[in-house]
Amino acid sequence: MADVLFKALADPTRRTILDELTEKSGQTLFEICSRLSTRHRLGISRQAVSQHLAVLEAAGLVETRREGRCKFHDLNTAPLRQIAERWPTPDTSGPEKSTP
Secondary structure (H helix, E strand, O other), X not given: OHHHHHXXXXXXXXXXXXXXXXXXXXXXXXXXXXHHHHHHOOOOOHHHHHHHHHHHHHOOOEXXXXXXXXXXXXXXXXXXXXXXXXXXXXXXXXXXOOOO
């Protein structure tokens, strides 16, 4: 699962999409495309954004839900927490241990 997640995060456009979903979760494809175009000056096709969203969804970073004819995209940060738990930072608050 980590390989898919890192691949999804490797692309700057996908990170920008995640930034937009962080700011406003529950966006439609049209809203995401509009925000990428107006706020980030990305001239990217709707199909390309849809493909980026599919990669993010496969990595578990984006979840979709349907309401009628609309499909909404929500950010899911659980996979990122799994990475942080995999490599925890050492506890530096306690006394230093000397090595023999």
